[in-house]
Amino acid sequence: MNTIIFRTISPLLVSLMLLFSVFITLRGHNEPGGGFIGGLIAASAWALYGLSHGVPTVRRALRFHPMEIAGFGLFLAAATGILSLLFARNFMTGLWAFPQILGVEVALSTPMFFDIGVYFVVMGSMASIALSLEEREGGV
Amino acid sequence: MPTPISAPGWLLLILAAPFLAALLAPVLQGIAGRVSAFILALVPLASFAALLTLVPEVSAGARMTIGLDWWPAYGVRFSVLVDGLSLTFALLVTGIGTLIVLYSGGYMKGHPQAGRFMGFILAFMGAMLGLVLADDGITLFVMWEATSITSFLLIGFDHARAAARRAALQALVITGAGGLCLLAAVVLIGQATGTRTLSEIVASGETIRGSALYLPIFILVLGAAFTKSAQVPLHVWLPNAMEAPTPVSAFLHSATMVKAGVYLLMRLHPVLGGTPEWTTVLPLFGGATLITGTIMAVRQTDLKLMLAQTTVASLGLLVMLIGVSTEAAIVGAVGYLLAHAFFKGALFMVAGTIDHEAGTRDVTRLGGLRAAMPVTFVSALVAAVSMAGLPPMIGFVAKEALYLGFDESGRTALVVVAVAGNALMFVIGFAVALKPFLGPPVKTPKHAHEGPFELTVGPAVLGVVGLGAALGLGGFQAGLIAPMASAVAGRPIAPELHLIPTYVSMPLILSAVTVALGIVGYLLLSPARAAVAGIQSAIGWGPDRGFDQVVAALVAFAALVTRIVQPGRLELYMTAMVAFIAAALLIPLITLGEMPSWPSGDRPLLKEAAVMLIAVLGLAAVVVARTRLTAIVSLGIQGFAVAVLFVLFGAPDLAFTQFMVETLSVVILALVLTRLNLGERDHRPRWQMALDATVATAAGLGFAALLLKVTQVPFDRTLTDFYDAYARSIAHGRNIVNVIIVDFRGLDTLGEIAVVMVAGLAILALVRIKSRTPILPTPETGKRK
Numbered sequence: 001m002n003t004i005i006f007r008t009i010s011p012l013l014v015s016l017m018l019l020f021s022v023f024i025t026l027r028g029h030n031e032p033g034g035g036f037i038g039g040l041i042a043a044s045a046w047a048l049y050g051l052s053h054g055v056p057t058v059r060r061a062l063r064f065h066p067m068e069i070a071g072f073g074l075f076l077a078a079a080t081g082i083l084s085l086l087f088a089r090n091f092m093t094g095l096w097a098f099p100q101i102l103g104v105e106v107a108l109s110t111p112m113f114f115d116i117g118v119y120f121v122v123m124g125s126m127a128s129i130a131l132s133l134e135e136r137e138g139g140v
Numbered sequence: 141m142p143t144p145i146s147a148p149g150w151l152l153l154i155l156a157a158p159f160l161a162a163l164l165a166p167v168l169q170g171i172a173g174r175v176s177a178f179i180l181a182l183v184p185l186a187s188f189a190a191l192l193t194l195v196p197e198v199s200a201g202a203r204m205t206i207g208l209d210w211w212p213a214y215g216v217r218f219s220v221l222v223d224g225l226s227l228t229f230a231l232l233v234t235g236i237g238t239l240i241v242l243y244s245g246g247y248m249k250g251h252p253q254a255g256r257f258m259g260f261i262l263a264f265m266g267a268m269l270g271l272v273l274a275d276d277g278i279t280l281f282v283m284w285e286a287t288s289i290t291s292f293l294l295i296g297f298d299h300a301r302a303a304a305r306r307a308a309l310q311a312l313v314i315t316g317a318g319g320l321c322l323l324a325a326v327v328l329i330g331q332a333t334g335t336r337t338l339s340e341i342v343a344s345g346e347t348i349r350g351s352a353l354y355l356p357i358f359i360l361v362l363g364a365a366f367t368k369s370a371q372v373p374l375h376v377w378l379p380n381a382m383e384a385p386t387p388v389s390a391f392l393h394s395a396t397m398v399k400a401g402v403y404l405l406m407r408l409h410p411v412l413g414g415t416p417e418w419t420t421v422l423p424l425f426g427g428a429t430l431i432t433g434t435i436m437a438v439r440q441t442d443l444k445l446m447l448a449q450t451t452v453a454s455l456g457l458l459v460m461l462i463g464v465s466t467e468a469a470i471v472g473a474v475g476y477l478l479a480h481a482f483f484k485g486a487l488f489m490v491a492g493t494i495d496h497e498a499g500t501r502d503v504t505r506l507g508g509l510r511a512a513m514p515v516t517f518v519s520a521l522v523a524a525v526s527m528a529g530l531p532p533m534i535g536f537v538a539k540e541a542l543y544l545g546f547d548e549s550g551r552t553a554l555v556v557v558a559v560a561g562n563a564l565m566f567v568i569g570f571a572v573a574l575k576p577f578l579g580p581p582v583k584t585p586k587h588a589h590e591g592p593f594e595l596t597v598g599p600a601v602l603g604v605v606g607l608g609a610a611l612g613l614g615g616f617q618a619g620l621i622a623p624m625a626s627a628v629a630g631r632p633i634a635p636e637l638h639l640i641p642t643y644v645s646m647p648l649i650l651s652a653v654t655v656a657l658g659i660v661g662y663l664l665l666s667p668a669r670a671a672v673a674g675i676q677s678a679i680g681w682g683p684d685r686g687f688d689q690v691v692a693a694l695v696a697f698a699a700l701v702t703r704i705v706q707p708g709r710l711e712l713y714m715t716a717m718v719a720f721i722a723a724a725l726l727i728p729l730i731t732l733g734e735m736p737s738w739p740s741g742d743r744p745l746l747k748e749a750a751v752m753l754i755a756v757l758g759l760a761a762v763v764v765a766r767t768r769l770t771a772i773v774s775l776g777i778q779g780f781a782v783a784v785l786f787v788l789f790g791a792p793d794l795a796f797t798q799f800m801v802e803t804l805s806v807v808i809l810a811l812v813l814t815r816l817n818l819g820e821r822d823h824r825p826r827w828q829m830a831l832d833a834t835v836a837t838a839a840g841l842g843f844a845a846l847l848l849k850v851t852q853v854p855f856d857r858t859l860t861d862f863y864d865a866y867a868r869s870i871a872h873g874r875n876i877v878n879v880i881i882v883d884f885r886g887l888d889t890l891g892e893i894a895v896v897m898v899a900g901l902a903i904l905a906l907v908r909i910k911s912r913t914p915i916l917p918t919p920e921t922g923k924r925k
Contacts, residue, residue: 028882029873029874032792032796033796033878034793034881035882037796037797037800040800043804044800044803044804044807067901070896070900073893074894074897081886081887081890092886094872111882111883111886115882117893118881118893121896121897122893122896124897125897126804128900129900129904130804130811132903132907133812134811
């Protein structure tokens with residue numbers, strides 16, 4: 001696992017995977033993808049980074065404990081549901097807005113933020129498991 | 141019984157107010173300090189005043205209800221019933237609650253957790269108000285349990301002491317079990333009468349008494365009432381609950397919560413009472429409780445424990461009276477319940493004040509406090525006169541009324557028990573009120589002086605109320621006693637109570653006997669105490685010990701079951717789980733003759749066949765793999781092949797997820813494998829290999845058969861069409877799968893991600909376990925030192 005090729009390539013691969021995971025998450029509403037699959041890709045990215053550069057590096061890069069990220073995601077997902085209550089709708093009724101940003105119509109919606117919440121939960125939980133297992137290896 | 145009219149809307153506000161105040165209490169305590177008790181006391185005071193305005197209407201015979209839909213699909217409402225019974229209880233709760241909140245402010249002054257204590261007390265008050273005012277059976281149950289839980293928190297308030305923790309747990313176990321009885325009773329009553337609304341149940345006449353369910357309902361109601369109202373042998377939690385700070389003992393464990401069981405019996409008396417079972421069982425348990433409580437009270441030297449045991453006794457007396465079931469007995473029960481709330485609440489507060497100011501509650505170490513604490517002394521004396529049943533207090537009126545009830549029933553045994561119990565209560569009442577105050581001054585741990593206003597006001601007010609109720613008996617009787625007794629009896633009752641007896645009647649003679657016995661008992665208290673203590677230690681076993689034994693047996697049984705069901709061998713768990721899945725899949729298919737037919741139709745295309753072949757090869761590689769790592773990676777081959785199949789058959793989302801799940805599974809499994817102390821290779825004996833292979837094949841075949849069967853039954857397109865039609869138009873998404881996940885079935889997803897996170901936490905904890913020795917919980921068996 002500790003070859004120089006792997007160590008050199010993996011940061012590039014990891015950034016690419018993370019970027020891709022965001023892309024997959026955001027396009028999920030209309031094309032194949034979504035928060036769950038995006039979160040899995042991101043978690044694999046962190047697991048890969050952990051294998052190549054050691055878990056402490058990943059933890060530094062993440063800044064927060066992965067479980068905190070998962071908790072934030074769960075909070076975000078629940079909060080989007082509660083947002084509907086504030087607009088006198090039933091819990092989790094989708095709210096949509098189509099503001100013009102820089103001349104482009106952007107679709108903002110509570111389901112989108114809900115999906116982002118799913119992304120964080122899946123990424124955080126899976127990354128947490130993978131990293132803790134890698135950590136017990138004593139690093140690479 | 142008149143049809144209920146609509147109650148004013150502010151009743152719901154009164155029910156919410158204590159809970160809101162409970163949330164504010166800790167904050168307020170931080171800001172306002174000592175003053176906060178005065179501010180918080182305004183909440184129960186305002187409720188009390190508001191409830192008082194309903195008295196004229198209710199005493200004229202009106203019943204009022206109001207409620208909100210809670211769970212309409214199941215007919216559960218949050219609804220309130222105001223009649224003579226519930227209104228009197230609500231007035232007691234809020235009125236005494238006001239005094240207790242003030243008292244707590246003085247008692248807990250300077251305690252770092254005073255705010256939290258205030259919060260618990262107010263939350264309890266809200267629960268208790270909800271309990272007595274509830275009209276819906278489920279509301280009643282929820283509030284009943286809420287009082288148990290707040291009581292638990294209050295008894296265990298001083299949680300650093302093991303005795304307090306044990307007492308809290310014991311109270312919760314016993315009263316919680318009673319709560320479950322109540323829930324079952326409510327459900328059965330619903331079956332028998334077709335309604336769970338109390339106002340309709342009590343108007344249902346003979347329905348329950350004539351029903352085959354009468355006996356189960358009766359037993360369950362007794363289970364609820366006897367646990368909450370501390371009847372022998374379930375009374376042990378109440379004396380132990382004296383571990384709580386004294387305001388709690390005065391409020392929950394004498395004046396209000398312990399009367400919830402009595403309340404339940406009174407509430408259901410119109411439809412359950414009067415049967416042979418009722419008039420036999422209740423006086424039996426009540427009488428046993430009365431005698432046990434008074435004798436145990438003689439044994440105590442701690443002021444609070446003396447009072448607690450007489451509370452047990454008084455609850456027994458009330459249950460006896462309700463059990464007699466005649467009009468006179470009901471009037472006696474109602475009168476005594478009110479009198480008891482006044483004098484017992486006051487005496488507990490007095491005991492707390494003595495403890496607070498003199499530093500001990502041990503009656504043998506107290507004396508001569510009358511000069512130092514004059515106000516407390518007078519309050520104690522007034523309360524004791526009422527407790528002893530002497531004029532001119534309401535306690536006297538109540539005792540005359542209850543003697544009349546027993547006398548009229550013609551059951552001599554009950555009269556004897558009641559006289560003996562009351563004589564002993566006379567003894568204890570004066571022992572609490574006189575011993576600490578009379579005689580030469582004794583050196584106490586703290587230099588004794590009169591308590592502050594907050595501590596003295598409560599007993600004084602209750603004393604005045606007890607006196608006022610007797611002097612103004614006409615109004616008190618018409619306003620509270622008559623409506624309450626009518627509600628208990630289920631028909632209008634016009635009691636005729638008198639402060640001054642109009643003629644020499646049997647009750648008056650019994651009173652004289654009680655007083656004479658009481659004076660003798662008071663003089664003989666010390667030798668009697670020694671005698672009871674001697675007998676008790678000679679027996680050496682009591683229900684309190686019994687509780688420990690039951691709990692210990694339960695823990696041992698649980699440990700035994702755990703050892704059988706969870707032996708700690710992962711292979712066994714896996715085999716059991718997979719075997720069960722196989723059985724659940726195959727047995728219904730075979731026994732119901734629903735096995736799928738062999739698939740017919742199009743042959744697979746070449747590319748599809750190739751991918752399937754790869755999957756099969758991957759599986760074969762798993763089976764023949766020599767090392768575990770190879771097997772795991774080979775399993776990945778099969779998974780990826782299936783993912784490709786998903787792509788070929790037009791399920792890109794599924795394929796995507798499958799790819800990622802497979803990747804992560806292989807990585808995580810490989811990592812786990814290196815952590816476990818497993819050999820590199822698999823060394824199972826042949827027989828076990830054969831068994832595992834059989835189980836695995838059966839499960840695989842089961843899944844295959846189920847999937848085949850699913851494709852062979854007609855496909856219901858209703859949902860598919862719905863999502864097709866609406867995903868774009870109302871959810872603004874073209875990817876139906878994703879729209880379902882985040883929008884149509886978003887609530888499911890919310891639950892699922894919560895599960896993902898909890899599972900993640902659990903795995904994290906598992907990975908971090910260092911020790912390889914099994915960790916079995918060792919719950920406190922609660923042995924007292």
